[in-house]
Amino acid sequence: MNQLPNLKHLQYLLALHEHQHFHRAADACFVSQSTLSSAILKLEEQLGCQLVERDNKSFIFTAQGEILVEMARSILLSTKEFMSFARYQGDATKGELRLGSIPTVAPYLLPDLVQSCQHKLPELSLFLKEDTTENLMVALSNGEIDMALLALPVAPHNFKSKVVGRDAFYLAASEKLVDLYHQDNSYSNLPEQSIFLLSNEHCLTEHAVSACQLADPSRINHFSASSITTLVQMTAYHHGFTYLPEMAVNKGVGKAEGLMIERMPESMYREIGILWRPTSHRQVTYLKIAALIEDLIASA
Numbered sequence: 689m690n691q692l693p694n695l696k697h698l699q700y701l702l703a704l705h706e707h708q709h710f711h712r713a714a715d716a717c718f719v720s721q722s723t724l725s726s727a728i729l730k731l732e733e734q735l736g737c738q739l740v741e742r743d744n745k746s747f748i749f750t751a752q753g754e755i756l757v758e759m760a761r762s763i764l765l766s767t768k769e770f771m772s773f774a775r776y777q778g779d780a781t782k783g784e785l786r787l788g789s790i791p792t793v794a795p796y797l798l799p800d801l802v803q804s805c806q807h808k809l810p811e812l813s814l815f816l817k818e819d820t821t822e823n824l825m826v827a828l829s830n831g832e833i834d835m836a837l838l839a840l841p842v843a844p845h846n847f848k849s850k851v852v853g854r855d856a857f858y859l860a861a862s863e864k865l866v867d868l869y870h871q872d873n874s875y876s877n878l879p880e881q882s883i884f885l886l887s888n889e890h891c892l893t894e895h896a897v898s899a900c901q902l903a904d905p906s907r908i909n910h911f912s913a914s915s916i917t918t919l920v921q922m923t924a925y926h927h928g929f930t931y932l933p934e935m936a937v938n939k940g941v942g943k944a945e946g947l948m949i950e951r952m953p954e955s956m957y958r959e960i961g962i963l964w965r966p967t968s969h970r971q972v973t974y975l976k977i978a979a980l981i982e983d984l985i986a987s988a
Contacts, residue, residue, distance in 0.1 A: 693734055695767060697727040698760040701739065704728065705749060705757045762967065765831040769969050780972035781809050787977070788817040788824040789837040792892040792916060793855075793960065796935040797837070797984060804980045812973070821891045828963060835974055837981070839891050840959040847963040848971070852978050853985030856957045857900055858937045860920065860947040861929035869929070880906045884923045884930045887912040895958040896931040920945050933958065938988045960985060 703713040704724065714724040732739050739753035749757065776782035789798055798816055805814050817824070817833055824836040825845060840851065859866065868877040875883070885893045885908060893912075902908070909928065913919035916936055923930040924945035932942055932949065934957075942949050962981070964974045 697731045700724045700727045782811040784813045786815045786833040787835045788833040794818040836963045840961040851961045852981045853960045854957045856934040857952045858932045860932045860942045860949045862927035865929045866948045881909040882928045883907045899956045
């Protein structure tokens with residue numbers, strides 16, 4: 689039987705693929721460049737194939753190397769879960785869990801989730817990451833996080849998913865614009881460029897525009913905000929009009945700025961869901977977290 693690859697060497701391979709530079713990869717792994725280079729050569733010898741094509745100044749991964757990188761990633765993920773399962777005797781309420789969340793959910797839901805976990809799952813160690821939908825899905829695929837808490841729908845994917853609640857949309861605007869909108873519940877009554885939205889990297893914009901049936905781009909201000917906090921400030925300052933998710937409204941967002949806040953029709957909402965890798969053996973853990981999130985959204 690051929691000798692199996694060293695897991696540490698597989699980690700070096702992933703680091704090299706991520707950093708695309710031998711010295712930076714070695715620094716990331718806290719080893720010398722010669723150690724990392726020797727490990728990659730040893731791995732190629734063991735596997736009987738070329739992983740990278742080298743010259744004096746650069747290198748590229750071979751087609752077979754690219755495939756084996758993804759296989760190595762899967763092996764290391766499974767190994768981590770293997771160790772965690774053994775360490776905690778398969779108890780879903782113990783161990784570490786890395787949860788990623790989008791910025792339009794994280795500030796309004798995660799503080800309550802942390803408290804809920806401390807009370808109901810005290811032996812579960814929760815680590816949080818806040819990022820955009822696109823970045824979180826990449827992180828989930830790469831094994832950097834275990835779960836992603838997002839607004840649905842998202843781009844096509846191969847993850848498992850579960851809807852954990854609905855987050856209604858509210859209008860937030862100056863009193864004058866609220867009155868204009870309510871004349872016949874039409875955006876055509878609003879001045880051009882009076883509607884402020886988040887930048888396109890935030891999925892809240894796409895979901896709000898779709899759910900609230902905003903079809904006239906002339907009403908949308910060309911200057912977008914980078915966060916809900918900035919969005920509220922811009923809307924208040926310019927006496928404009930925007931949308932807020934219910935979970936933010938429930939935390940008092942927009943009230944201090946003097947905006948009128950009203951719930952949109954029942955059909956206007958975004959779904960909140962969790963995603964996890966189908967290859968993970970910790971589904972029981974993820975569903976326990978999902979149940980806590982469902983309770984928090986339902987009781988808000």
